[in-house]
Amino acid sequence: MNIRQILNEKVSAAMVAAGLPADTNPAVSVSNRPQFGDYQANGVMGAAKKLKTNPRELAQKVMENLDLADIASQVEIAGPGFINIHLDPSWLAAQLQVANADDKLNISQSEQPKKVVVDYSAPNLAKEMHVGHLRSTIIGDAVVRALEFRGEQVIRQNHMGDWGTQFGMLLAHLSDKLAHDEVAETALADLEDFYRQAKIRFDEEDGFADRARDYVVKLQGGDADCLALWQQFIDISIHHSEEIYDKLNVTLKRDDIMGESAYNPDLPKIIDTLMAKNIAVEDQGAKVVFIEEMANKDGEPSVFIVQKSGGGYLYATTDLSACRYRSFDLDADRIIIFTDARQALHFKQVEITARNAGLLRESTAYDHCPFGMMMGSDGKPFKTRTGGTVKLAELLDEAVSRAQTLMADKIADFSEQERAEIARKVGIGAVKFADLSKNRTSDYIFNWDTMLSFEGATAPYLQYAYTRIQSIFKKAGVDATQLTGNIMISEAQEKALAVKLLQFEEVLDAVISECTPNLLCNYLYELASLYMSFYEACPILKDGVADEVKQSRLQLCQLIGKTLQQGLDLLGIEVMERM
């Protein structure tokens, strides 16, 4: 159920009836002020300008043809030609009733499910996951969940960095460790440390660099022993990532991995295709695509190298291959890629080249969704005091332990197991919400205190709202499934909640089309905030509350609880009965 969509259709019909062209945009939006109603249609003014007529008179004509019986209690013209729509409380109540009775909260399902390939997380397996991987991982996962909730068919693709020259030095180092009777799991327990050791040997130890390069050649040549060693490394590194996904409550599984190495056999064919179509040309020994579509003012084309002069392939080649695989083999209607903004130019080049070369069908949408880097409080790229990257695992552990400390006295009488579980949900939720609630494609400031804060617009606020609802039901001794009577909307707080609850689908649509989970964060915070106000203003279990009012408000609480839980679940944030 999408109120805006319904109103857009109704206003559009009225516009046509008033003599306006069928393609006139009704421009229905949520009103930003209570006196302007719940929704407003702004399309009349634009239409009047085109026809050079008086906008207020036109608005009058449209309004006379506007059929909002039952839906609206009041419709009025204001200002230069706004049509303000006040929704009818009993209509709202009836809609809430429907939503409350439906497993999917009356969120409509996609009639013709789209096949959507979502490429996210994509850690570099040579190293441990650090805070920079947080955004891609959790934003991607939230969008994936939203798509599936609306009934789209999602194919997750974890484009892990499991190939490349750096593996030469890592395998050489690992080989030595194993020769000294070390077990791979132990040697690779701290990947960051392992990488550092290998790098030092590469830079300083005589002969090691040559051995590293030798390993690269053997690896690319398909040497069996070398591949086995590589596979061992990859497996352990993937296991590290899986632990993080588990902690983060992210849905990525081993089957979703489609690493860079998977495209390796296809790369020569990609180059052949580009050369055959004369899209790539040889230049200074390398194979290069000159992209005229992206030329600068002087007409100089953008340069895109697809094969090195030595014959080696680059990530450009891999991403072109991924285009072909996803568009043709997987038959994707849409491809969404979440990486940081520094790769924006690259993916623009990939798309244009892929489309020109027929590696990407016209019917496949290609959306690169960039986001900014994580900066320190000094505005420079975020690092630890010693200049290293902050491990994601450490950030998450710190969040949980902070939550544990903060809640120590509040949940002192809970069982040990329950305390640990609550601390985990609150701590991880806080980290995820802090990141997911930001939309900027530009860089953003990382701050331990803000990220692990439990006050204000944070995940714990939403979780707290949820526990308050559960607490009411427990106190009332009522089974939530045994409520009677109808929802009634009388108080202002109730109406505000009703409208907000029914906007869930509008928000999900925006999250999916723009790949912006922050809209869902904002929505859930607003919903929880309205609930808190309602909670103060509208008694439920207190003496003197009529039973039908009590039943109505309990049902309202129930739907709010379900919506909060569902919304948070789409963000991969868990709720609890008490905290």
Add this chain to the structure above:
RNA sequence: GGACACGUAGCUCAGCUGGAUAGAGUACCUGGCUACGAACCAGGCGGUCGCAGGUUCGACUCCUGCCGUGUCCGCCA
């Protein structure tokens, strides 16, 4: 040099296809717990939306120029 982002309250950030008086959180100040859970609520303070033009009934939003910040740009990913 070129391309692309971004510049909104002290701080961190919202602001939907251009709409009415630019919104939250935080910090600071004032109230509210003999309690449906105060991790909360009600209220106050706080902005020349980087600057200057332009488009129009109307601009934080679109266009141009400038200033500032950042990223990327032929053999890393």
